[in-house]
Amino acid sequence: MKRAKIEFSEGFKDLCKALPQPGAFLLVDEGGKRNVMTIGWASMGIVWGEPVLEVLVRPSRHTFGLMETAKHFSLNVPLDKLQKKLAFCGSRSGRDTDKVEACGFHLLPGVTQGVSVIDGCDLYFECRTIHKTQVVKENLDPKLVRQYYPGDDFHTVYYGKVLEIYRG
């Protein structure tokens, strides 16, 4: 795979094309455990003087356990393709299915030691988790609480320092 490094700020426009639909692949592959899930929400910015990518994962998700222990994650963004696999990885749990295998994904080593990425996407982020916090029920617009959290399954927000960002 070719990897064309791009400016941090340049990635946002492409990322916005994928969010909230059809989404992007969040991949954790560390310590012999791996899982991929589809996310439709994310943020990018400068926090603590660092370029960050913020992703949200519900505690009920299989990926949550992996994110809690892994040092790194990658976000793999296909543009105008892989929609069926995005839908599949957003509706199946890694508890029941090896989604990497089921989707026929070819994982490649990232630029960063210990990070994997999914071959065939258009935009990649390799991140090291530097912070996590919570979506707080009492502090969220009640309309959004009703809409997104009927099961009180409030997201954890993971802040990844963006170590690498490139086009595939």
Add this chain to the structure above:
Amino acid sequence: MKRAKIEFSEGFKDLCKALPQPGAFLLVDEGGKRNVMTIGWASMGIVWGEPVLEVLVRPSRHTFGLMETAKHFSLNVPLDKLQKKLAFCGSRSGRDTDKVEACGFHLLPGVTQGVSVIDGCDLYFECRTIHKTQVVKENLDPKLVRQYYPGDDFHTVYYGKVLEIYRG
């Protein structure tokens, strides 16, 4: 002031030019209270299906009290200008100084009812606060804790739904 609406994703590149230095003006002007402070950190993204701007404010700041009660805020981004005023608003407290007056800022009504913006900037965000959460000491890279929080003054992260984004 002319206001040229832009795509949400387009604003990110300009915002990144201002962050972390020289920064941008965070303005709260509601219920007869107002204050402006300079911020160097922010994020943009899609969360809860909404376009959001996330800003961080320490509890020790005068702006914090205003953010806690206000429904809206604006981010006013000058590009390649107003550096001295950015430095001034980042080093003085609104407790001691009316920074709007000291800087000679001309406040204009925003597009959104109840929001004010600072005349003469290049990029504007008008936001309604829809969530807030905390930077959590135990979950933050210890190096960043040491670097940014010697006084345990951990930021609150405010998520603003971006109601309007335009160039001035």
